[in-house]
Amino acid sequence: MTTDAGETPLTIDELAARAGVTVRTVRFYAAKGLLPPPEIGPRRVGHYGPGHVARLALIEELRQQGMTLAAIERYLRQLPPDLPPHGLAIHRAVVASWAPDAEETVPRRELERRVGRPLAEQDIERLAAMNVVVAHDGDTFRVDAGLLRLGVRLLDVPLSLEAIRAAREVLVEHSRAAAHELARLFRGEVAERDAQDVKSLSAHMHPLVVQALLTTFQRSLREELSEWLTGSGTG
Missing domain, CATH: 1.10.287 (Helix Hairpins)
Incomplete structure (x- = not known):
């Protein structure tokens, strides 16, 4: 799995921080074969890309849903080996939907923190069109956590x-x-x-x-x- 063109490669510390896990956890998953090896850059430093980020997020979602390590290994083996990051993100969204209640009510500031960027009114309108968010009360929104990551990826897709x-x-x-x-x-x-x-x-x-x-x-x-x-x- 390689880094995408135009994407800044991540070190293992940056990958762990992005995923909200420890470096030890990343190394454990890699040793189990759940994460592919990084690209080796100058000075033999491992570089990780969007595919690693998406795959690690999927693994963590499966773990949070209560799946054992063996079950996670079986799940990942069934995925196409060349599945791109957006495909992994779709799987993660589906896995998140297994939860009995994936909806939360959060203030706008928390929603923007989860999205990773400020949200213009047109962004809120697009997320609402996808039923990812529903205005609840003023600057508070009901959020479908299972669809949020997928909705964020669609914000900049040129669809009306x-x-x-x-x-x-x-x-x-x-x-x-x-x-x-x-x-x-x-x-x-x-x-x-x-x-x-x-x-x-x-x-x-x-x-x-x-x-x-x-x-x-x-x-x-x-x-x-x-x-x-x-x-x-x-x-």
């Missing part, structure tokens, strides 16, 4: 508010339809089981189904974009 709202409606509509059909299928499987079995099955199936839907959607979108680019003569 209308396109963002329309895309969200498409995703919500089809996600609900898929959830309804899957729930109907699983209800048939658990009809004869007791309540504890149903609860256990739900806890196990939730992350598996989410990951399966994400992987299937990514492949379908990649195929659609490839066909579009080929048809338009720009591929």
Whole structure:
């Protein structure tokens, strides 16, 4: 995994600080093979890039969701080896959505601290269009923590508010339809089981189904974009 062009490489201390972990933790993950090795720069100093930052954030999210080290290793092995930072960020957002309640109410200053930059009114409007934030009371906002990082990455993407709202409606509509059909299928499987079995099955199936839907959607979108680019003569 290499640093991206135009991105300032990070030392291991800077990587740890960016991720909010210790250098010892970074080295532990690297020794376990969860983090790829850094690029070796002058004086044999290791340099880390956006891919390392995104992967480390995903690992920490998985850990906070209660996954064991072995489970995290299995999860990461299923990811494409060349998955770019934004793909890792999407996985992290999905993992964060496993939490029973991903919404918080925070003041504007705290929201800007989490985003990492001051927010203009147009930024707030774009985050609201993605349903990442909802104005709560004055300068206080209800924030969907699971979508926040993804929303921040989309702030500077050249899409109109209308396109963002329309895309969200498409995703919500089809996600609900898929959830309804899957729930109907699983209800048939658990009809004869007791309540504890149903609860256990739900806890196990939730992350598996989410990951399966994400992987299937990514492949379908990649195929659609490839066909579009080929048809338009720009591929």
